[in-house]
Amino acid sequence: MNPWLLAGVVAVVAVVVVVKRLAGEPLNVRDLFVTPLVLVGIGAWTLKDARGLGGADYAWVAAGLLLGVSLGVVRGMTIHVFEKEGVLWQRYTARTFAVLVGSALISIGFAMLASRMGMHPQARPTQLSIGVGFLGEALAVAARGLTSGIPFAPERKR
Numbered sequence: 001m002n003p004w005l006l007a008g009v010v011a012v013v014a015v016v017v018v019v020k021r022l023a024g025e026p027l028n029v030r031d032l033f034v035t036p037l038v039l040v041g042i043g044a045w046t047l048k049d050a051r052g053l054g055g056a057d058y059a060w061v062a063a064g065l066l067l068g069v070s071l072g073v074v075r076g077m078t079i080h081v082f083e084k085e086g087v088l089w090q091r092y093t094a095r096t097f098a099v100l101v102g103s104a105l106i107s108i109g110f111a112m113l114a115s116r117m118g119m120h121p122q123a124r125p126t127q128l129s130i131g132v133g134f135l136g137e138a139l140a141v142a143a144r145g146l147t148s149g150i151p152f153a154p155e156r157k158r
Contacts, residue, residue, distance in 0.1 A: 010039065010127050017134070024091035026153030027081065027145055036134035043128020050122035057123040060114045064124070065132050067110055071103040072136020079137070081144050087153040088145045103133065 017035055025031070047053075047061065078095040081088060111124060145152055 010042075010130060013039070014130055014134075018092065021079070021090060021092045024084075024089055026084075026156075027088035027090045027141065028153040028155050029142070030155050032138045032142055033135075036131050036138050039127045039131025040135060041131075043125040043131050046125040047123065047128060050120070053120050053123050056118065057120045060117070060119040061123050061128075064110060064114065064129065068107065068129055068132035069136035069139075071099075071106060072133040072138075073140045074136075075099045075103060075133070076137035076140025076144075079141055081141060081148065083148075083150045086151070088148065088150050089153070090141060107133075 013035060075096060078093055078099050080091045080093050082091070083089070107129060114124065115121070
């Protein structure tokens with residue numbers, strides 16, 4: 001697939017997720033985890049096909065994954081999780097966006113450092129970075145939902 005097309009699709013998916021969560025939406029497990037896992041899968045697939053990667057590249061990838069999940073968890077802790085109509089809902093807050101901007105700056109700085117230290121460009125799939133951030137967020141929100149005692153929303157009928 002054309003890398004620009006793939007990047008465009010990923011950007012559209014990320015914007016749709018953010019807009020839905022800004023408005024507030026029922027919190028169900030499928031919606032929480034499908035997007036991050038798909039993005040992580042695409043990123044891992046892209047990484048698998050990369051040529052010329054060495055041990056140092058994989059070390060930078062591992063550090064980047066840890067950073068991404070951690071920043072996602074921090075972002076997930078700022079999301080308003082509440083009960084509505086007897087089930088869990090979630091909504092992004094102003095703090096969520098502040099953390100999102102801070103996370104983006106930290107991630108850009110990390111990528112610049114990795115590049116400066118010689119990390120192969122193909123070892124930095126954007127889909128993987130976005131996916132692990134959303135996965136960290138999903139883990140934090142899911143943990144908060146589980147401890148609330150309020151049931152997750154059922155899956156929507158398709």
